[in-house]
Amino acid sequence: MRRWLIVAIATPALAGAAFAVLHFWPIVKPESVKDLTGDPGKGAYLARMSGCIACHTNAAEGGKPLAGGLRLPTDFGTFYSPNLTTDPQHGIGSWTIEDFATALRQGISPEGAPYYPSFPYPFYSSFSDQDIADLWAAFKTVPPVAKASKTHDMLPPFNLRAGLKVWRALYHQPETLKQIPEKSPIWNRGRFIVEGPAHCAACHTPRNMLGARQAEMALHGAETLPDGGKSPPITSAALKKEGWTVGSLSYALKTGIMPNGDVFGGSMAEVVRDGTTFLTEDDREAIATYLLEREK
Structure with a gap:
């Protein structure tokens, strides 16, 4: 009885102490941004x-x-x-x-x-x-x-x-993307867009029970999206199997129209409407090139 009483008293105290440690755990690294003129x-x-x-x-x-x-x-x-x-x-x-x-x-x-x-x-x-x-x-x-x-x-x-x-x-293991010299400039540009700002993997990669992306399955599609839909795989193998080319994928990113005449739906339609349709033809081609030539 005494042991259980001690446990009952100690558990909330330990939980409180753990939360206090988490609360005061410093995670920020001071940012020093160069004095540059922004465009x-x-x-x-x-x-x-x-x-x-x-x-x-x-x-x-x-x-x-x-x-x-x-x-x-x-x-x-x-x-x-x-x-x-x-x-x-x-x-x-x-x-x-x-x-x-x-x-x-x-x-x-x-x-x-x-x-x-x-x-x-x-x-x-x-x-x-x-x-x-x-x-x-x-x-x-x-x-x-x-x-x-x-x-x-x-x-x-x-x-x-x-x-x-x-x-x-x-x-969270942030990485800085570096140019790969043996790859073409358009491939490297596409890699920067896909793996960086466009964050394609956010929707096209499955997640574990804690909401973290399964890195080994990057761009292999996800069965559950926040809107209740799912995303298809956009690996090189999957895209080529579906008959995508650099030209057709670049065109779809501008118009939302797929090679079979159907149109993107769900969140991908929003991505095109609010994002990729505003990109330059060169950048849409870079995205398509990278996705179709990506090794994994």
């Missing part, structure tokens, strides 16, 4: 490529561009995209460029809190200082919208944001 036009293009407009604009309910509020239901709870306008209270108007870089490349808020991986920051770790400067210049042109997004509605224990620090330790 808002290039930044806006990169933002399109990165899916910022699609994910942070609740167009179905008449939301303003980048004002957030888009609902994303998952098995872990419901996420709502944040306000990214220049409003200082509800958006990012009070941020510094270092705050911006830390959020994008590390997935950490100005307050030092980790972001949920529904924000695909692992794919943005390869952004250069110039990329950051260009994006920052573009976001500074966004009109402020004085409206707060909704708070995430997460299921326990995922509502304890400090627990994300453990998740990051297990699964």
Whole structure:
């Protein structure tokens, strides 16, 4: 009886101590962004490529561009995209460029809190200082919208944001993409887009029970997406088996029309509508080239 009493008293205390350790566990690395002049036009293009407009604009309910509020239901709870306008209270108007870089490349808020991986920051770790400067210049042109997004509605224990620090330790291993000299410039450009800003693997890779991508199955498709749909494999072998060519895939990324005359549906239709249709022909060709020539 005494032993069980000790356990009953000690367990909450140990849990509290563990949570305190997690809460104060420092994970941020100070960002030092070079003093570069940003090009808002290039930044806006990169933002399109990165899916910022699609994910942070609740167009179905008449939301303003980048004002957030888009609902994303998952098995872990419901996420709502944040306000990214220049409003200082509800958006990012009070941020510094270092705050911006830390959020994008590390997935950490100005307050030092980790972001949920529904924000695909692992794919943005390869952004250069110039990329950051260009994006920052573009976001500074966004009109402020004085409206707060909704708070995430997460299921326990995922509502304890400090627990994300453990998740990051297990699964977040950011890598900087380096040029592969033996590959063509167009292949390397496609690799940067697919593996970086376009974050294709976010939807086209299966995940484990904790929501982490199964790296060994990259681009092999996913059976369950947040919208209830599923994504097909887009490995080189799978695309070639379905008869895709660089030309037909590049065209589909512009128009949404597949070689059989059908059109993309679901979230892929949104990707084309809000993202890839705005890319240059060279970049769409680069994406298609990389996917069809990717070795894995």
